[in-house]
Amino acid sequence: MAIANENxxxxxxxxxxxxxxxxxxxxxxADINPAAKELFGIGINADNPKNVKDLIxxxxxxxxxxxxxxxLDHTEKKGTGNxxxxxxxxxxxxxxxxGLHLNNHIKLQENRYIxxxxxxxxxxxKEKHELRQSHERFRKIFKYNPVAQLIIRESDSHIIDANxxxxxxxxxxxxxxxxxxxxxxxxxxxxxCKVKISEAPDEHHIDNACEYDAQIKSGKxxxxxxxxxxxxLHDVTHEIWSLADITEQKAAEGELKRxxxxxxxxxxxxxxxxxxxxxxxxRMNELKSRFVATASHEFRTPLTTIxxxxxxVETYARRMDTEKCLKHIDRIKASVELLTEILEDFLSxxxxxxxxxKPNITSFNLEDFAxxxxxxAESTLKKGQSIEYSLTGDMIIKQDHNILKNTMLNLLSNxxxxxxxxxxxSWDISAQRDKTIITVADNGIGIPFDDQPYIFSRFFRARxxxxxxxxxxxxxxxxxxxxxxxxxxxxxxxxxxxxxxxLELPVIN
Ligand code: ADP
Numbered sequence: 001m002a003i004a005n006e007n008x009x010x011x012x013x014x015x016x017x018x019x020x021x022x023x024x025x026x027x028x029x030a031d032i033n034p035a036a037k038e039l040f041g042i043g044i045n046a047d048n049p050k051n052v053k054d055l056i057x058x059x060x061x062x063x064x065x066x067x068x069x070x071x072l073d074h075t076e077k078k079g080t081g082n083x084x085x086x087x088x089x090x091x092x093x094x095x096x097x098x099g100l101h102l103n104n105h106i107k108l109q110e111n112r113y114i115x116x117x118x119x120x121x122x123x124x125x126k127e128k129h130e131l132r133q134s135h136e137r138f139r140k141i142f143k144y145n146p147v148a149q150l151i152i153r154e155s156d157s158h159i160i161d162a163n164x165x166x167x168x169x170x171x172x173x174x175x176x177x178x179x180x181x182x183x184x185x186x187x188x189x190x191x192x193c194k195v196k197i198s199e200a201p202d203e204h205h206i207d208n209a210c211e212y213d214a215q216i217k218s219g220k221x222x223x224x225x226x227x228x229x230x231x232x233l234h235d236v237t238h239e240i241w242s243l244a245d246i247t248e249q250k251a252a253e254g255e256l257k258r259x260x261x262x263x264x265x266x267x268x269x270x271x272x273x274x275x276x277x278x279x280x281x282x283r284m285n286e287l288k289s290r291f292v293a294t295a296s297h298e299f300r301t302p303l304t305t306i307x308x309x310x311x312x313v314e315t316y317a318r319r320m321d322t323e324k325c326l327k328h329i330d331r332i333k334a335s336v337e338l339l340t341e342i343l344e345d346f347l348s349x350x351x352x353x354x355x356x357x358k359p360n361i362t363s364f365n366l367e368d369f370a371x372x373x374x375x376x377a378e379s380t381l382k383k384g385q386s387i388e389y390s391l392t393g394d395m396i397i398k399q400d401h402n403i404l405k406n407t408m409l410n411l412l413s414n415x416x417x418x419x420x421x422x423x424x425x426s427w428d429i430s431a432q433r434d435k436t437i438i439t440v441a442d443n444g445i446g447i448p449f450d451d452q453p454y455i456f457s458r459f460f461r462a463r464x465x466x467x468x469x470x471x472x473x474x475x476x477x478x479x480x481x482x483x484x485x486x487x488x489x490x491x492x493x494x495x496x497x498x499x500x501x502x503l504e505l506p507v508i509n
Contacts, residue, residue, distance in 0.1 A: 019118030027052040036118045097125040154237040171217035223250040302335030345473040359400040377412040384422030393431030398508045410474045411440040419444030441500035447493040
């Protein structure tokens with residue numbers, strides 16, 4: 001039975017595809033099977049090597065004897081093995097990586113031996129090595145990715161990993177964020193992204209990104225752009241967040257927007273200026289053509305009078321009729337004055353339109369002012385007409401003397417012109433604490449109700465004034481003058497009963 005067993009063992013030992021090596025505590029090889037010889041690269045038919053040290057490189061000796069001593073001294077638990085992985089330098093051609101699986105010692109004829117099973121670990125080792133390398137490669141790619149990234153467990157939003165760029169950007173250490181809920185470090189996703197993530201299939205790039213303000217550890221707020229990829233790690237869904245700091249970009253965008261707005265504003269202003277210029281140009285052209293039309297009509301009467309009177313002056317001068325000569329000279333003078341007035345109206349309007357009239361505020365005495373205006377106005381009164389004026393309040397006022405004088409002469413000359421002979425005109429100036437109110441009232445022809453809305457329009461003349469000399473410019477000029485003084489002008493009128501013009505001027509301090 002024992003012989004049979006021995007034979008079986010011998011056959012197993014020789015034919016085993018696994019290498020078997022038996023050596024004693026000095027490393028002396030008791031036996032080595034062909035498979036082991038082959039693995040160590042010494043050839044099946046070669047003599048058995050003497051010592052295990054001859055089989056493995058010197059660098060493994062210490063480790064080998066460490067293990068062997070423990071096994072020989074029983075310090076290792078029974079049944080446990082130890083494996084030594086060696087790069088077999090003896091088998092250079094194949095360059096194998098061998099595993100020496102050392103078992104508890106065996107006793108043969110009172111001697112202790114170590115039995116080592118030798119296996120070719122090259123494939124497995126390479127696989128393991130490649131796996132480790134690939135793991136390291138991807139770990140490094142994540143760690144040193146120039147884009148800040150986080151790996152988040154989807155179920156509880158806990159941070160599983162964070163790369164260097166993220167830690168640098170937010171100022172955290174890795175252990176300060178690992179295991180934390182993203183919300184605790186001020187990170188989240190927008191509602192829209194949340195929905196897209198919840199609806200997305202596994203392993204999916206989310207076609208959406210959030211832009212929001214996040215606070216980093218130092219308290220500084222930065223603008224973030226956050227995008228997502230869903231992945232499965234060990235069957236658990238994770239989100240990879242890529243975060244970009246777009247603070248500078250946002251600031252630049254803001255700057256660009258601001259300068260665009262400014263540019264747009266400037267373009268609008270320039271366009272407006274151009275439109276105004278164009279409008280002014282149009283108005284000036286219209287004014288010029290209206291001037292030609294009005295002038296040819298309005299100039300005809302005084303020019304005819306001048307021509308007729310000049311002829312008569314000649315006739316009467318020959319007859320030495322001084323009285324009649326003087327009468328016609330007066331007519332010539334009045335006609336020339338009328339022509340001058342019409343021309344002055346056109347020139348005033350042109351000056352105002354061009355912005356060339358600027359208020360020149362001075363203090364003056366109201367009584368002197370009223371006296372001057374009265375003298376000029378009275379020279380144009382019709383037969384039996386009179387102007388009654390009253391002044392109340394402070395007699396020293398601050399205003400533009402010339403504008404006020406022209407305005408008054410305009411209103412008074414209208415009152416005279418549109419009232420019949422013997423009519424009474426009243427002129428009141430009340431210098432109150434906060435404003436000056438001036439009224440010019442007459443009992444003349446009045447303004448027809450339907451014409452009243454257009455009375456301040458340039459060249460407008462009411463239906464009932466067509467036979468009376470005029471250009472329709474006076475009230476337009478007056479309104480512009482009053483606007484220059486920041487005042488208001490209004491009127492009340494009833495046809496055939498009379499008209500009152502009321503001015504309200506603010507007090508200037
Ligand atoms: P003009 O007197 O040269 O026609 P204005 O601009 O001074 O031009 O007046 C415009 C129009 O307003 C006049 O043509 C006239 O119809 C009306 N108007 C102005 N003042 C009076 C007034 N005191 N009474 C009646 N109508 C007036």
